[in-house]
Amino acid sequence: MKPNLHASNDSDGALNVLITGAAGGMCRGINKRLAVAGHTLLCVDLDLERCQEAVDELRSEGFAAHAFAADVTQQDDVDRLRNDVKETVGEIHALVNAAGILDRKMLLDHDVKSFSKAIDINLVGPFALIRAFAGDFLTANWGRIINVSSIAGTTGYPYPSYAASKAGLSNLTRSLLMDFWGTGITVNSVCPGVVDTPMVIQEVRDQVPTKVPTGRIVDPDEIGALIAFLLTEDARSINGADLVIDGGATQVFRLFDPAKS
Template identity: 65%
Template sequence: MTPRNVLVTGAAGGMCGGINARLARAGHTLLCADLNLAAAETAAETVRAVGGTAHAFTVDVTDAESIRDMDAAAEDAVGRVDVVVNAAGILDRKYLVDHDDASFERALGVNLVGPFRMIQRFTPGMVERGWGRIINISSIAGVTGYPYPSYAASKAGLSNLTRSLVIDLWGTGVTVNAICPGVVDTPMVIEDVRRQVPRKVPTERVIDPEEIGALATFLISDDARSINGADLLVDGGATGYFQLFDRP
């Protein structure tokens, strides 16, 4: 596999530990970007501790100027960005009646507008070079109904943005795909959800973050060059299970 410079947003998050590890083991250089610079530094150091190459940056994906500054810093560090993994995201556990405009708009800002801005910023260079990969971390919440409307709406938007961008990137050598995880073993998952996994997920297990990293690594490879505009479910079969009644 050709080594690439891979920018990961939200790189200090629980799922990104697995993503960073798998990408580093494949020989890619990690550009670990997070709102919290100290946390990004820790994520980069974790990669370096196992022999990988990593750099740390701060970015607020809701702020176009912050993205521009990070782009300049990344260019100084490695020269170019070949791959963007849009993993920064928030889950606001609010039902419809609990949301106000600000909370709903913040979820859309981080989970949907942020990736859009990142893609808009970094794809021109990829197009110019004739090769690039955009990997959006969506969710099964963007495919099915979900109790928290801001999260579901933002992830559905991200998945459809993914499908739509293949038109803009037609013939450029840049592909864009979405990974849609189910219940992943991260601090974001509440204990009540973990307890429900055996009866709601056919594989009866929580997903390891490195499984998401493995798929991201594959999408960067030449073997995945014809996968484009796809929602790739990593959910243990949860969305394929018609749960009219609870399993006995």
């Protein structure tokens, strides 16, 4: 049923939160923030070993977390996951779709198979998870769905499978508002810029001082803090948004290097 949520730091607002890609670099920050907020984490990843490591780390600090293996692109895996999660905690109250891949291929290096793989993981996967749990959210008349998109989905980007999949994910987010009209269910996209995870190559890290107005790379913990807020009742009117968290990178277009001017 709908959890009793009153305010951002209300302990009654402890939720069961399912997070995909939970073994990844960004989720290390997201997991910790949500755990500290008192939520129980259902951590899902293709890589069960690393997912279990992440969960063990959380448990060693006294937080509630469970590890599950699933490929978000496989309907059978998603169905099995839904059953396993129900057996473990009952209903989930929030879903964070963070599993994703960045295939650094420009147009001519791609073929249909490689392009489709990115669309499957970054867009079809989140759809499959949302579809699997939407009925439960509707029954409870409450829920939080957060899709981890990217600024690459809001601007042109050299790697088209990534950009197209994330643009699709952001628009999937907006499109679902019709399905949840008049309920306590919100759906939002978080669009990070350059975040300090292994996904980011050194060449991009080196450009941060001249391409990002804050002059710094985003910490995964900051993404976690934003998502933790979106899970609160205080965030109930934030719905269908692309929440950009990029230090201002997409708001500026630099033709010169300020460090050299």
